[in-house]
Amino acid sequence: MRTLKVTAGDLVISNGDFAMISDNEELAQSVRMNIEAAKGEWFLDEEYGMDREPFEEKPFNEEAARLALVEAATADERIEAVAEIEMTPDFKTRRLKVRMELTKLNTDETIVLEGVEI
Template sequence: MQSLKLIDGDLVIEGGDLLMIDGVGEVIQCADLVLGTNQNEWFLNPPLGIDFGLFRGKNPDEEMMKEDIRRALHDHEPRIQSVDQIDFTYDMKNRNMEITFLATTTEGKQLRSEVGLDAR
């Protein structure tokens, strides 16, 4: 499958042409979009995304956050067979969180990605 290439949510244009992305990179981009969307935020697909409320506050429950990530990826990215590892890195000073996940596609390919969230 092919998609338009995005960087920080913006279309990538090179030499006047929109760039495309495919393969594992495209699966990662789609997974990152799922995890970067607050559930009920997009009116065309309210179930898309994760519940940002679980990721905010002083003592977020990591098991609940991991379960929500697995649910979102399973429900909205059918090319991901399993989510094998999820790690969180907190930047308390700036109130940011980075989610790193390792997953296996339905084709048996391994993928790794990081998604940053504002934890305020």
Template structure:
């Protein structure tokens, strides 16, 4: 399993008494999924394939089925996820925010769950 720097809700590195905080295991996988879903595909020049197409969530003619498929596609970019088992999301059109909850199965068979993952906003 891998470890990564722990990020807060705004994407900043987390410090505790001046020490960098780390995440590992399912917490690291969930953090990477948050990064993927929060990144517009093509936004990061070092990996233009990372992320999802945010226009599928905030365009004029959006489909819940397309939104679902785009979320699943994004989650499957995480190499430690074997299957995405369920996806639920709430659309806040006023604030242009989609809040996602998902359950997945890791490559080691472990359940991975996350709630309150934001897209947009």
């Protein structure tokens, strides 16, 4: 599948034209966008996005946050499993950086998703 490349919420323009991505880069972007969107945020599909509640609770429930990340990543039917999740909190900015290793469906291929911010 081919789609437009998006960085930090903006379409990327290269050589005067919209940049396109495909294959693993497109899949990683798709999963990233699902994680970064809040569930219910998009009125055309209220199931799109990730449940933010586990990330807003005090005290922080790391297991519930991991479960929400896995659910959002595997919402894309091309992802079979989440092999690894690393979460790095920045308490000063109240942001959480996430790194994930995803296993593609019906393959042993791994996709690394880095720099996702919640």
